[in-house]
Each structure stands twice: as structure tokens, then as C-alpha cells.
Amino acid sequence: MAKLWTEPVTTALRADGLRVADLDTSATPGFLGGKQLGKSMLPERGEVLSVLQEKLFAHGRTGGNRRVLLILQGMDTAGKGGIVRHVIGSVDPQGVDHASFGVPTEEERAHDFLWRIRKRLPAAGQLGVFDRSHYEDVLVVRVHGLVPQSEWEQRYDRINAFEKEVADSGTTIVKVAMFVSLDEQKRRLRARLERPDKYWKFNPADITERAFWPEYQKAYQAVLDRTNTDYAPWYVLPADQKWYSRLAVTELLIDALTGLNLDWPGANFDVAEQLRLLDQS
Numbered sequence: 064m065a066k067l068w069t070e071p072v073t074t075a076l077r078a079d080g081l082r083v084a085d086l087d088t089s090a091t092p093g094f095l096g097g098k099q100l101g102k103s104m105l106p107e108r109g110e111v112l113s114v115l116q117e118k119l120f121a122h123g124r125t126g127g128n129r130r131v132l133l134i135l136q137g138m139d140t141a142g143k144g145g146i147v148r149h150v151i152g153s154v155d156p157q158g159v160d161h162a163s164f165g166v167p168t169e170e171e172r173a174h175d176f177l178w179r180i181r182k183r184l185p186a187a188g189q190l191g192v193f194d195r196s197h198y199e200d201v202l203v204v205r206v207h208g209l210v211p212q213s214e215w216e217q218r219y220d221r222i223n224a225f226e227k228e229v230a231d232s233g234t235t236i237v238k239v240a241m242f243v244s245l246d247e248q249k250r251r252l253r254a255r256l257e258r259p260d261k262y263w264k265f266n267p268a269d270i271t272e273r274a275f276w277p278e279y280q281k282a283y284q285a286v287l288d289r290t291n292t293d294y295a296p297w298y299v300l301p302a303d304q305k306w307y308s309r310l311a312v313t314e315l316l317i318d319a320l321t322g323l324n325l326d327w328p329g330a331n332f333d334v335a336e337q338l339r340l341l342d343q344s
Contacts, residue, residue: 143194150316
């Protein structure tokens with residue numbers, strides 16, 4: 064792996080000082096190989112991820128409190144669903160808690176914006192995945208003026224405090240902001256319109272939202288500038304190339320799980336005695 068990456072993926076994608084307007088969404092930061100090599104690596108790296116995730120699951124089943132939360136944030140067609148299918152799909156589903164946050168329901172709107180998020184935080188031993196998240200409340204809400212600026216403006220500090228609380232509880236937070244170019248988004252939207260089996264994925268509002276991209280750039284920049292912390296860092300993922308997105312997120316999760324330094328839980332029974340009883344059964 065060291066020869067294929069010029070630097071750790073956590074360094075290559077870290078958001079520190081990044082300007083959204085300058086991002087090359089077709090780039091593959093830190094990776095020396097091309098598409099074929101990147102795609103060929105995914106099964107092997109997926110196996111590594113699977114073993115690490117199983118250790119986390121076993122840890123939770125035996126009294127541990129560690130967990131990992133992957134937050135995927137991006138415009139429509141950025142590839143969040145592909146990450147869930149091709150990266151998270153490589154691990155044991157028993158240990159995965161996947162939540163997708165769309166337009167708030169009437170019940171959710173009656174509560175604080177973090178209420179529905181708190182309800183879906185992963186339990187001990189779980190790999191939690193948020194497809195969109197509490198950041199919708201400083202992105203879509205800001206761009207479309209759904210609440211006064213005085214309200215969304217104070218949410219950045221509240222998000223930081225919330226994520227600090229979550230991190231302190233034993234959760235490793237991995238936040239990934241996925242960006243595609245408007246041209247690539249147009250290609251992906253067209254592909255949905257040209258295939259009857261993809262109609263279900265198309266939302267006419269996606270075309271409307273394209274006109275707001277300059278406003279979204281400003282909103283995303285504010286998110287990166289104001290909520291990129293040591294306990295919940297942002298990783299910025301150029302997402303025009305799906306194979307790179309999937310490989311990079313796999314590596315981010317491998318890094319997060321490796322950092323937990325978990326081992327297989329020891330037996331809470333006499334192994335030799337159980338083997339003897341098994342032989343006699």
C-alpha cells in the first residue's frame with residue numbers, strides 16, 4: 064500500500080485550508096495508480112475492512128463501548144449510495160447501522176434539529192453510516208433560507224459541541240464531504256433519465272438545485288471552515304471517479320478502525336473444558 068499512496072489518505076483528503084471553489088473533482092489525491100488498479104484493490108481492502116469491523120462488533124458484544132460513525136455529505140449524484148453499497152456492503156450487516164436523512168417529517172420539525180440525529184447514533188460495536196446528516200441544517204436550510212440566518216448561524220457551534228459529546232462517548236467520527244463537478248452531475252442525471260431501471264433514483268428537484276451551486280459552494284465552505292475539528296475532522300473527497308471515492312472511503316474506515324487498537328475478545332469460559340464436552344457430545 065505504501066508504494067501506491069504518496070501519503071496517508073487521512074492527510075491527502077484532510078480539509079485543512081481547502082477552498083471548495085478550487086477543488087479538482089476529477090483528481091485522485093495521494094493515489095498513484097489508475098482506475099483498473101484502484102478497482103482491483105477494492106475486494107482485498109474490503110476484506111481488511113471486514114475483519115476490522117468484525118472486531119469492533121465483537122468488542123461491542125462483549126461490553127466494549129467503541130463505535131465508528133461515517134458521515135457522508137454531498138450533492139445529489141455525488142455517490143453516497145455507491146459508498147454504502149460497495150464499501151459498507153463489504154462488511155457484516157449485523158454490525159452496521161445505516162440512517163438516511165431526507166426532508167424532515169412533521170414530527171422531526173417539531174423538535175430541535177439534532178433530535179432525529181441523536182436517535183440514530185450507533186450503539187456500541189456498531190459502524191454507523193449517515194447518508195446526509197445534521198449538516199443539511201446548515202446547507203439546504205441556509206441556501207434556501209428555510210430559517211432566519213440568526214438561527215442557522217448558531218448551529219455551527221452547536222454541531223461542534225454535539226460532535227465533541229459524541230466523540231467523548233467513545234465514537235470515532237469520520238466526516239466525508241463528496242464533490243462532483245456540475246458536468247459530471249449532469250452526466251449522472253442524464254444516465255438516470257435514459258434508463259427505465261434508474262427512473263426511481265431521479266428527482267426533478269435535482270435539476271432545480273443545480274442553479275444554486277454557487278450558494279452551495281459558500282455553504283459547504285462555511286461548514287469546512289467552522290466544523291473541521293480534531294475530534295471530528297472533515298475529509299474532502301473529489302468524487303467524479305467512483306472507483307477512487309470507494310477506495311478512499313475504504314481506506315479512511317480502515318484507518319479509523321485500526322486506530323481503535325482492538326483485539327479479539329478473550330473467551331469467558333474454559334476452552335479446554337468446552338472442547339472436552341463437545342467431543343463427548
